[in-house]
Amino acid sequence: MAVGNVSVPDVIYPIDGIKLSATAAGVRYKDRDDLVVIEISDKATTAVVTTKNTFCAAPVRVLREHFAKVSPRYLVTNTGNANAGTGADGKRRAIDICTALAEKAGVDTNAILPFSTGVIGEPLNSDAVIAGLDNALANLASDSWLAAANGIRTTDTIPKLASQKIDVAGTSYHVTGMSKGSGMIRPNMATMLGYVATDANIAADLLQEMLSAINEQSFNRITVDGDTSTNDCCVLIATGAASSEVIDSPEHPHYQPVFDALVDVFVRLAQLIVRDGEGATKFMTVKVTGGQTTQECCDVAYAVAHSPLVKTAFFASDANWGRILAAVGYAGIENLDTEQVDVYLDEVMICQNGGVAPDYTEEAGKTVMSRPEITIHIDLARGDASDTVYTCDLSYDYVKINADYRS
């Protein structure tokens, strides 16, 4: 039961230079697509960011090594098994998959980047993945984004897609992306899995800088349960098919519109993960203003976004703003003058100067809390910095989903 508008875009623009396929390889479950291959044209540039979890998965270790050597040509993703906590054997299996795909596709093994998502700590059925590669290659097509977005789902209840077209001085650029993730979501450099492609022509170094910057406004600002995954990865591909005009610096006239379009797609994909957060019934935007630094705004926003007491109060539609104050109070902000702090739920001021707002009524609180999408705005009133984090509530179903079966 995802929150708000989570529908598949009416138009999903294919990206010239990108082909995708989704195949049922039987990695863990039968008869569901669990193997997604993405083919990247040899002219494209690609940027990657990966999890900061020290216990990162075997495929993450392999892809870091491969990505350091050559520009990727194929991304191969399996669901059903994260190939994490699997030691040397897990790494060998990830490499086996890359080697097999490289042979079949006739490219360097280093040009293959592997991704896995699913249960941690069990051996990946790499034989099943390898057996599925022929089908995967045979079915590659540029219009298979929806099939691929479905193929990378685990506990996700919806496919997560975003697509945009912009025109810049006579050139049409397209951006299309997909993401997956629903639990174990507190990305640290990237989400569970995100793949975005554009046909813009962007220099590789600049593309990496853009991906890092865009992540800080999108995947790195969402949390469902505060659990940073072992497998977080995000890939941004620029195929260059739309124009021979190379965007090579932030001063290039095409840079800003393309950057903005990418931000739109990334933020949409990141928000889709929260909207589909395990058990989510509410989508919350936690906006902190008036901070001395971006970091302290983030610290406050995450303290509120992670507080089980805040999250259960939102699940109950209870404007229990004392729990928000308590979370602000333990966010570790030095010398915070609590008597300057204001808190709003959407347009309703609930807390002024650290106490209940004079005009606040329980009725106004109830009205705003009944909405499925709510902005919690905390004004620290001590500086000009601000930041925003997206999260969801904590419901019975979160416990049910994570207690009932091993994901």
Added chain:
Amino acid sequence: MAVGNVSVPDVIYPIDGIKLSATAAGVRYKDRDDLVVIEISDKATTAVVTTKNTFCAAPVRVLREHFAKVSPRYLVTNTGNANAGTGADGKRRAIDICTALAEKAGVDTNAILPFSTGVIGEPLNSDAVIAGLDNALANLASDSWLAAANGIRTTDTIPKLASQKIDVAGTSYHVTGMSKGSGMIRPNMATMLGYVATDANIAADLLQEMLSAINEQSFNRITVDGDTSTNDCCVLIATGAASSEVIDSPEHPHYQPVFDALVDVFVRLAQLIVRDGEGATKFMTVKVTGGQTTQECCDVAYAVAHSPLVKTAFFASDANWGRILAAVGYAGIENLDTEQVDVYLDEVMICQNGGVAPDYTEEAGKTVMSRPEITIHIDLARGDASDTVYTCDLSYDYVKINADYRS
């Protein structure tokens, strides 16, 4: 449904120099004790630690000011309302209560320390508290620890008491204490509320040092939901009634046995809070060894203890050790060699060198996970430091308790 042995001690030793009473003052609910007064003899020394939450409650601010001036003679605690997030009006009400009690008891207002626990952000009915003080004073008795422990309960399902007697070189010392707390538990210097008294004769400065040190092994090592309360306070009183022998340094021959007895009582009281954690069905000890520093052991232990995915897996009795590894991986430990990390559940090694242990079986995992009390032992294998944190699982009932009503 508290976990394990949570019964009231067979013998609760009165502490000579301490009298207590519990009164139904009607602060929030009718006909339940919600006002607890503790009288301290004028010869006692007292130590106090309070929450590090910036949004600390009005009574906490008042008691810090009072405690800085004179040694306390009365502790006055109300339940039903935390008097937090209540601004200047809240502080005035806390002072009003102290002033009223001081007049009735004939002591300095600064000798009164106020404590409140309950809902945040609503005005405290200080008139009700003040109206109850005559009864509270009239009923003071040295054998009312159980009544007082019941009187400070909010969502607690059990009274929390611990009591010990030790003999040191012919002198009998007694230690008796009580605590309360069940949700919003991740104490930072103290728990929701804890009061411990001994009849040992301990110099005031040393008592404060002892309290700080003991807290680091007890109340500062527990977490239910990671939410640090606005009202955490812990008080340690030494009445000196047992002996004229003043314990004035760690070298004093009576110091260590008294210290150890205090630790026993504090750890018991802290664990009782976790055992009675909101919705708890399992009591988990997270023990981290082989760290380079105590801090990194704590960081790892808290990451595991706070992970909603770990907590729900324990609720489900699912040995989903991958979630433990993931939490270790995002604890922020620099240069952690994950291929050295071992993890045990009680006596069962589940993870060796960062992967599944060769001899581990799902059956062994199931057996250990079915226990109501489980030790998660994580060996980082990179140093000699160790530390331990106590926590509980995350169940449907946690969500129910915190979503169903405003606490």
